Amino acid sequence: MNTDQMLRMSFGRQALIATVLALIWAVSATATFADDTVVDTCSVGVDCEDDDLGLSLEEIELHPSPAVQQIYADDSILFDRRYRRVTAATQFFDAPNGSPTDALDSGFNFVTLTNEEGGWARTSNGKWLPGDTLSTEVATSRFAGVRLTGDTLPYPVAWLLVHVRPSITPGGPDNSDVPVLLRYTTVYLYDSVRVDDWVWYQIGYQQWVKQTQVAVIKPIERPVDVDTERWVSVDLYEQVLIAYEQDTPVFATLVSSGMSEWPTNEGLFHVYVRYPRTIMAGAYGQPDFYYLQEVPWTMYFDDDIALHGAYWHDGFGYRRSHGCVNLSITDAKLLYDWSSTEFDYSVPEDVGPAVYVYSSGIYR
Numbered sequence: 202m203n204t205d206q207m208l209r210m211s212f213g214r215q216a217l218i219a220t221v222l223a224l225i226w227a228v229s230a231t232a233t234f235a236d237d238t239v240v241d242t243c244s245v246g247v248d249c250e251d252d253d254l255g256l257s258l259e260e261i262e263l264h265p266s267p268a269v270q271q272i273y274a275d276d277s278i279l280f281d282r283r284y285r286r287v288t289a290a291t292q293f294f295d296a297p298n299g300s301p302t303d304a305l306d307s308g309f310n311f312v313t314l315t316n317e318e319g320g321w322a323r324t325s326n327g328k329w330l331p332g333d334t335l336s337t338e339v340a341t342s343r344f345a346g347v348r349l350t351g352d353t354l355p356y357p358v359a360w361l362l363v364h365v366r367p368s369i370t371p372g373g374p375d376n377s378d379v380p381v382l383l384r385y386t387t388v389y390l391y392d393s394v395r396v397d398d399w400v401w402y403q404i405g406y407q408q409w410v411k412q413t414q415v416a417v418i419k420p421i422e423r424p425v426d427v428d429t430e431r432w433v434s435v436d437l438y439e440q441v442l443i444a445y446e447q448d449t450p451v452f453a454t455l456v457s458s459g460m461s462e463w464p465t466n467e468g469l470f471h472v473y474v475r476y477p478r479t480i481m482a483g484a485y486g487q488p489d490f491y492y493l494q495e496v497p498w499t500m501y502f503d504d505d506i507a508l509h510g511a512y513w514h515d516g517f518g519y520r521r522s523h524g525c526v527n528l529s530i531t532d533a534k535l536l537y538d539w540s541s542t543e544f545d546y547s548v549p550e551d552v553g554p555a556v557y558v559y560s561s562g563i564y565r
Contacts, residue, residue, distance in 0.1 A: 308490030346454025367408035472553025
């Protein structure tokens, strides 16, 4: 892989980032339940208030929370570097108050610092930037996925994508007796009802949320062409990655894949090269120019598209990249280490884990 390939990568236009975070995508148009339940339908104000809709309190109390193992953020890798955003066009210098070396256009630019001196900051490329061109510390995401036991779960598991107060009935008013549930909370989906054009999921007794508020973990059967023991699926619709050992799902997490302008390609691929840290840059001379130092735990699988950690956002569960599959730093390191046990990346013929990219639904 040449330098140009490495430098064309992920992440969307600076102007679009705030917009992407504000949008709630339709991340779950269908549900797959353990007993193959057929989704009921109702109309708001007509029959959605039926007391027979959903599971009873007694049934829910048998399985009150998802039987998954939460992974927690690893502070040793989250805070081993100082990340800063470059807030204006500038130049790199060979020393504090020294000679300029390279120009850095305005854009979506981030650097990592090694030391600071007299209003100047030395970055990981060994060059210096004026301190007044840098932001304060970047708030790196503490999100992490879950380990799966491989056992059949009684109900599908999902993450909440937004802070939400559940509704009493599908499409109905909020349940004031229930506190606001936080983004990234894992929940069981006990039942589902289609209200007009949208599916509503039951996540508790008299607690319903709209499909746009959740991302569902949907394990799939191993594709016949997957030829590695360890492999991953990336569901572009749900924005969920699942890691498998043979036929058994062992880990799941939220991701951020490519936006419509720079889609992540569907298909079957293999990781072909990996880097613990690497520079990514692209869209030179364009409004969406980006320059990112020390992108962590990067695994290229489709030309210049990779799985990798993202220290610059906390928008997992939503599309927001230039084609790559963004993970939290904790998840990217876990996946990087997990994929190391079966493959020898020093041997060109020894391909890495299969990466199966697909969509379980259609965005609308």
